[in-house]
Amino acid sequence: MSTLIGIRGDANDGLYSPAKEKAANRGAYISRSPLLLRRVRQLLVLAKVKVILGLCALCVVVLLTSRLSSFMGWNPHHPSSVSSPSRGGYTVLINTWNQNSLLKQSVAHYASCSGTDAIHVVWSESDPPSESLKAYLKKIVLSKSQTAQKPNFKFDINEEDNLNNRFKPIEDLRTDAIFSVNDDVIVPCPTLNFAFTVWQxxxxxxxxxxxxxxWLDKVVSNLNPSSILALLFS
Structure with a gap:
């Protein structure tokens, strides 16, 4: 006598069958696969969009930086040395007027700066510089200079007395950089060399x-604010 034993599931499924359960699970997996693939594709597309947007933003920043650099005259590839042969150092243009003692001190100081390629003295007095003054200044330039190539020294003599003489074209100019200064102003050499690198x-x-x-003196302490500003910014 044989007995048929069946395992009943719920009322709608009838008898339990392992094959039927496997088929049901496989169908559920297959139905979930397109959703998973669609989700992965969406993530990949989103990542690509982010990468493209990032590259576009980087290109915009680089373009704006280059345009701004060109507009401001900025050149990041500048030589690091103040005595670079491509620039030739700098020319010191000294404006003087009837102050030979200050002129001697000024020439001696700027001749000792390592970046000085030449020294030009703007002479606007009625009488030309004496031969003794010329000889003294040339000698002091040679003695104070600490470089192998000594700075060139020259007087730029003008016939008329004019403050604008310092802005006239300079003959025999060998450098791109010109430092214009009065004979009573002494800028330390390290500071001047640093300013030259900034200019480069x-x-x-x-x-x-x-x-x-x-500054205000007691004599002019009653000036109105506009007059004070005129003194400060003149």
């Missing part, structure tokens, strides 16, 4: 100092 990074801009100082 932006050669179409101007780099300078503001050594003059103004």
């Amino acid at each position: 990074s932006a050669p179409f801009a101007m780099v300078g100092f503001v050594p003059r100082m103004h």
Whole structure:
């Protein structure tokens, strides 16, 4: 006598069958696979979009930086040495007027700066410089210079007395950089050399100092604010 034993599931499924359960599980997995693939594709597309947007933003930043650098005259590939042969150092243009003692001190100081390639003295007095003054200044340039190639020294003599003489074209100019200064102003050599390196990074801009100082005296203490500003910014 044989007995048929069946395991009943719920009322709708009828008898339990392992094969039927495997088929049901496989169908559920197959139905979930397209959803998983779609989700993976969405993530990949989103990642690609982020990468493209990042590259676009980087290109915009680089473009704006290059345009701004060109507009400001900025050149990041500048030589690191103040005595670079490509620039030739700098020319010191000294404006003087009837102050030979200050002129001697000024020439001696700037001749000792390592970046000085030449020294030109703007002479606007009615009488030309004496031969003894010329000889003394040339000698002091040779003695104070600490470089193998000694700075060139020259007087730029003008027939008329004019403050604008310092802005006239300079003959025999060998450098791109010109440092214009009065004979009573002494800028330390390290500071001047640093200013030259700054100028090299932006050669179409101007780099300078503001050594003059103004203050109120008791005699002019009753000036109105506009007059005070005129003194400060003149």
